[in-house]
Amino acid sequence: MSKLTPALNKSDHVQGNKEAYIVLVEYGDYQCPHCGQAYSLLKKIQNQLGNNLLFAFRNFPLAQIHPNAIMAAIAAEAADVQGKFWEMHDVIFENQKKLDTSSLLTYADDVGLNRNKMEADLNEPELLARVSRDFENGIRSGVNGTPSFFINGLKYNDPWGHDELLSHLEKLINQPR
């Protein structure tokens, strides 16, 4: 079974309880419609599992079929520089049909990011490198499409509809350990 490489570390964007027994990592593409569906259902699952879950997001833009995916990923990383990764992550997924650069800048305004800093950071090579590193690590980890999920470090290959994923995670939480 494919293993998450590198394991969760401090450069990851995480949400939830850092001590949680369940660590769910998504490799996603902001322009991928399936990732858009996953975004909504993960919000629900995060609410349902509360403190039992730590969620992390890594970039896996498929740039040939999704020409705005890399720029959207950079925009979220640029928001992270200003301490608002998740706000930007959310607004991008909520508007994933319109991800051209000027729309991304508008979303950045909406979440209260500094416009000049944002514009400069969209061209920051280090942020592009970060996105590419995520992609390459994803490949090494066995990511074969988006979204791909890793649960406690192992690739999850079963269906990820809300009910399936939730019951899988609940089983893990409730199993003796």
Place this chain on the structure above:
Amino acid sequence: MLQIGTQAPEFNLFASPNQKVSLSDLRGRKVIIAFYPADWSPICGDQLSLYNEMLSYFRKENAELIGISVDSKWCHFAFSQDRKLHFPLLSDFEPKGSLAKAYEVYDADEGECKRVLYILDESGIVRWSYLSPIGINPGADGILTALEEMRNNKTN
């Protein structure tokens, strides 16, 4: 499946409506051959789109990627344009599946290629292979690891 160390069978198949590609055209480079069941099917589409993002990684290892299925050249042409693929898809169309049979990856019940990866070295010798369950997209980690091992074995 062909055994590791055997010479891969030659081919000369349509890669576009008016251009053919031979294995011997690719001598001097490693060749990644992805046999797959069908254009337009969901899993094949994901698998090929993924590899399409990885061409720069493959080229760093002096490796060319080709996809092969039994679909016709016009079907490949439309599929390739739709997915913006930047590597050739070869048509094992007439006689249907004959190359897949030579590479021992033909599924006669389905009338399609199995989902198989081969990596050939610069002389066309099979160095790595992988048979994926038909419903599972094998990703690219196996290919990258195999290419790196081939590079390391050569320098050692």
